[in-house]
Amino acid sequence: MDPDGLEDALELARDRSQYQGVYVYQPAKSGKAPSERPSKRRKVSSTGNGGQQSGAHCFLPLLDGEETAECVQLRHDTYKQLWSEQEDKIQEILEDVDAGVLTDVLSFVRGTSPQTCNGCIPTALVTVGSNVSSLSRLLSRLNDQLITSGEGGVVVLESGDAPNLKTSLKNIIRAAVTNTEGNDGYQKFLTDRSGPRLLGYDLDLLHDYVQRKGTKKLVLALRDSEAFDPGLLTDLLSLFKSWLDRIPFTVLLGISTSVELFESRLPRSCVAMLQGKHFEVQEAGNCVDRIYESLQAEPSGKMWLGRNITSLLFERASDYFLTPEAFSRMVKYAYMSHFFANPLSTFLADSVPSVMSRGRFCEAIRNLPSFRMFCEDLVESGSGNEVLALLENNEHLFEQALKHFEAGQQNMRQIFQAVRLIYSCLQYTQGTKKTSFSDLSVKALSGELSESPIVDDMLAIVRTLDSKKLGQVLETLPKEMFDQISLGEIQVELRILQDKYAEFGPLRSEYNINNSVVKTTVVQQRIQLSKAKANLPEHDIEYTKILDLLIGALQEYFAETLIPPQDLFLHEAFLFDLRNPLKETFVPRPRFAIERAMTSPFDYLFSSPDASGARISAKQPATAILYQLYLESGVLVNVHDLWKAFHGVFETEQGKKCDDRIVMTLFYGALSDLKSFGIIKNSRKKTDHLAKVAWMGL
Amino acid sequence: MKRKLSDSGLENDHPVSTPKRLRTALVQANGSLNGQAPDSDVPYELPPTPHGQSTPKKANGIAATPLKESGLKTPTHKSKARNLFATPSKPKTPSATTPGRLKNADRSAKKKSARVLFEQDEDGAWDGSEQLAEEILQGDEPEADKADEPAVDSVEGGDKETASKSEAKAPKRRAGRPKGARNKRSPTPEGELPAHERYFFQNRAGPSKTSNTTLNKVPLLTHEEYFDKLGQFVDPCREEKEYLLSLHHRSFPQWYFEFEEGFNVCLFGYGSKRKLVHEFADWLYNRSVPTNQPVIIIVNGYTPGISIRSIFATIVTAILGDDAPSKLGAQPTEVLELLQSALKARPANEEPVTVLINSVDAPPLRRAANQALLARLGATPRVRLLLTADTPNFPLMWDISLRDQFNLVFHDSTTFSPFAVETDVVEEVQALLGRKGRRVGGKEGVGFVLKSLPENARNLYRLLLTELFSVMDDGHQSDEEGAGDGAKNGEENGIEFRLLYQKATEEFIASSEMMFRTLLKEFHDHQMITSRMDPSGMEILGVPLSRDEMEGVLEDLVLG
Secondary structure, eight states: OOHHHHHHHHHHHHHTGGGSSEEEOOOOOGGGGGGTHHHHHHHHHHHHTTTOOSSOTTOOOOTTTTSOHHHHHHHHHHHHHHHHHHHHHHHHHHHHHHHHHHHHHHHHHHHOOTTTTTTSEEEEEEEOTTOHHHHHHHHHHHHHHHHHTTSEEEEEEOGGGOSSHHHHHHHHHHHHHHHHHHHHHHHHHHHSOSSSOOOTTOHHHHHHHHHHHTOSEEEEEETTGGGSOHHHHHHHHHHHHHHTTTSOEEEEEEESSOHHHHHHHSOHHHHTTEEEEEEEOOOHHHHHHHHHHHHHSOTTOOOEEOHHHHHHHHHHHHHTTOOHHHHHHHHHHHHHHHHHHOGGGGGGSSSOOGGGGSTHHHHHHHTOHHHHHHHHHHHHTTOHHHHHHHHHOHHHHHHHHHHHHHHHHHHHHHHHHHHHHHHHHHHHHOOSSOOOHHHHHHHHHTTOGGGSHHHHHHHHHHHHOOHHHHHHHHHHSOTTHHHHSTHHHHHHHHHHHHHHTGGGOSOOOTTSGGGEEEEEEEETTEEEEEEEEOOOOHHHHHHHHHHHHHHHHHHHHHHHHOOOGGGSTTHHHHEEOOHHHHHHHHSOOHHHHHHHHHHOGGGTSOOOGGGGTSSSOTTSOHHHHHHHHHHTSOSEEEHHHHHHHHHHHHHHHHGGGOOHHHHHHHHHHHHHHHHHHTSEEEOSSSTTEEEEOOOTTO | OHHHHHHHHHHHHTTOOOSOHHHHHHHHHHHHHHTSOOOTTSOOOOOOHHHHTHHHHHHTGGGGSHHHHTTOSOHHHHHHHHHHHHSOSOSSSOTTSHHHHHHHHHHHHHHHHHHHHHTOOHHHHHHTHHHHHHHHHHTTSOHHHHHHHHHHHHHHTTOHHHHHHHHHHGGGGSSSOOTTHHHHSOSSOSSOOOHHHHHHHHHOOOOOOOOOOOGGGSOOOOHHHHHHHHHHOOOTTHHHHHHHHHHHHTTHHHHHHHHHTTOEEEEESSSOOHHHHHHHHHHHHHHSOGGGOOEEEEEETTSTTOOHHHHHHHHHHHHHGGGSOSOOOSSHHHHHHHHHHHHHHSOTTSOOEEEEEEOTTSGGGOSHHHHHHHHHHHHSTTEEEEEEOOSTTGGGGOOHHHHHHHTEEEEEOOOOOOOTTTSOHHHHHHHHTTOGGGGGTHHHHHHHHHHTSOHHHHHHHHHHHHHHHHHHHHHHHHOHHHHHHGGGBTTTSOEEHHHHHHHHHHTTSOSSHHHHHHHHHHHHHTTOOEEEEOTTSOEEEEOSSBHHHHHHHHHHHHHO
């Protein structure tokens, strides 16, 4: 243990804050400062020297601190602007996704009353499946709608709020009142009433409130209804039933399994009190895909997520039931990382100030791998002078970079347009199992899409389509595409052809199975099957020509657009593809971190080289030494032997100097650390033995 | 230790000498290179006294390897080994000499090896004992074979493998398996095994023998001594730890940015993060404008008895100041709702509230209900939450919906600083060693409590102690092995509840079970007895004292 830590502990002990459970932070008194002064000064200087106190105070100047304040500010503002645009898109999608269920539920709430339900409690059963967060979105919007129209409100009850009947009633009443009146209103409501004071869980209170406010609908939503105690739920419902003539309850049950399972847990008498309707919320996966598409494939897109991040995001989305919110938060973090740590992200600003061309910025560009690749290509194509100019002239480099940056962005947009095209084509050509947009994007972002079997299959199927279907496919393709490929002409030609031969019905190409005949010949008592093209009528031959034209154009287009984005110069600025900050921050591996700290502490403690040689040495922290000894033990560990081994480590290195008792204190500390990790426990099998509970890497 | 043993052996042995001295030198050379004992075919003799000192070094050449010196091997084996070898079984052989001993040992090792090879079993394959057996038997081959062995070994020289191999070999020299053999099995299997296979490898059934040594002879630390000695310790990694901390300092702006963007932060990794958190609070405070100071609340999750309600209440009073209602409500949810409405009412330009929670996974906060409430706090807009977690498996506390509410980003902030405040080290270790009772004050403490109790209670405790002694003595006679360590402790052995009650009624100590229980309750409150259920469901009463202490207490009771 370091004396500094101890000193610190002792010092802190004086103000006793460490033994206080919770306290309000008070800035350190000046008397305590000396030990912390250096670190503080460092902080202040690092945030202060940019002078960006205004908005971007959390962004640090990059490029070894030499980035100018304007650039830092610009990065910050660009991030804010870009993300707020994206966030709006996400919100739109979420609202759109919820809109269907919301209107259904709302009309159900408005349209039902105990009278229409034969005296039962009107109940909406909402199955959410894995889309956990959707219900709270739904409820809050329902609440807003009901409050603004003055009809009533929504009371959300979670299983944690309902340990028993009294508390849950109290919570319901309080939530209902505070929903419109606020906390003070609730207090007033409790006290400012004539007659005897009612207890907090008396439904008379709620009745009173409903009368005063003229509430027509009081929706009681049980968010996780499966987690409620069935007995409690029955009691609650029967209470509501008996108050139904005075308080207009509507119950909304959030169900994550299935209605049948939920029903089977309740007694019949309870189920008989409910009458209602079943609503289903869309699955999260679909929603996530839509969000991703809107973020990446927007024609006005500026910045993109790379292949690694995309696959990481979707891996997580499928493995952990990622909610759309959590998904977009991860995307947000990716955006944050890009702007926080990449000085080149300034390029994404609407107008890039030319002052940037000075100083380190150009140096940073020259250090990019993509710049190197770009130069190599230039040299190969024989424009060595250009390379020289790029290397020596800042202004020129900056100009070129800007140009290429925009070209690269354009390229990315085209890639995603192509992905969209393929995606919408696939809707026609693929049967039951549809490839998702994200899968296509991952392939496109790694530059494999144009040669992938998906595209080949798609084109093969397009070949066999008849003219009617082809017309439909062409109709649905995004309109922007028509300028880039000669799709328009093809469409026109197709229409002319269709009109011309309208009497023959749909036209078929020679690739169509109906237009090939199977010949059967008997050779030496064996049947030989041979396929041959049937003699095609004129119109089909013409149709085939058009089809060939189309396929050719598509293939050319794909080969041209679907290039690996990593080949683009300056892709570092508009393509964020670092797996790591994202993975580490959202999928932590705390156990691995601790095991690593214990087994090779010098990974963390950058130390003099001599210490790293021996596997176990007294220079390591005590807990690390003990952990490594622990790793070598069996299921049962004799504490005495462990102590001897531990002591031995110090004895061999320090010889006579080593103080047994000090080593003992270290041993104690290490042992208690291991215990708090939960990897050892006392064993009853033998005296002074420990049981090993965890194994490394398992 | 081993060296000493050999030395003492040599002093007796030196007069022995035999004709084939020439060969000895060769063998010696081989042996010292190998770190193995020479095989018995070679008539192995000790050189005359002056050289004698070198022999044990060779014979114990292994002892020089770092592993051995580190004391990985328990000393008991060696002392037992000495006893075994010191008694010459065959007077004809020059058994008194070291080489003789080695020869004997070799022979027995060979016998055993043959047996191992004969009864090849699964476990042997795991242990590598078969391989070892083969090696030993091969050592029997003519001298010519030996010639290339040193070369082989010298290639591996200095390698740890050699060290461990030779070490594994050393105890083989006596009859019977070494007791600690289980411990020496390498925990990491050779080759790359998939994770599940590794689990079974490490969990495989086998001789799980550990030595019988106990900590009885090692004086344990008291609180005072612990802190006293801790103050004297100089940390060799101090600079590195400071450097590590300074690296974490550099992420403060990043954490702040994450806060700004609506994320909450969770720090994990080994080491106390209390200091880091405190410095982050300093940083937050210093970077703010003096007119608009942030509200920062620090929570120490490790404090025993901390309640979620008190956390919420502190936040509320910190925000509202004097406007806080005098009565906040008893339920944490009520306080939380009050807090949420108070936050909503705050002017938008004020800094959000920052809550820094140390050790969110500490036992007092670990309960699911507490975590759910904290998650709701984290989901509240304009509340920023920084959590630190110390245990390796803390994410298990949160299911998806909690994780969703918390909205955390995680950062590895390994600090390596000791958990000085978070855990009561001495207490923890004593609990771990099953010596909890000593904390009551051991014999003195129990005696003191007994003095203040009525006559009846004292009699009952005397009865309990006497019964326990008789149980222990029975155990001693019937089960030799268990008595060795088990009987030392009054907690391990126990007396059945019914039996004690019966005896108590017989002695007119308690007339009813009610009364009996009341008396026991008193003991229980002072942690003077322990109670556990045995497998058949009977309640077993014990005393958390060592035998010596129990005797002392009984003496005082009887005499007083």
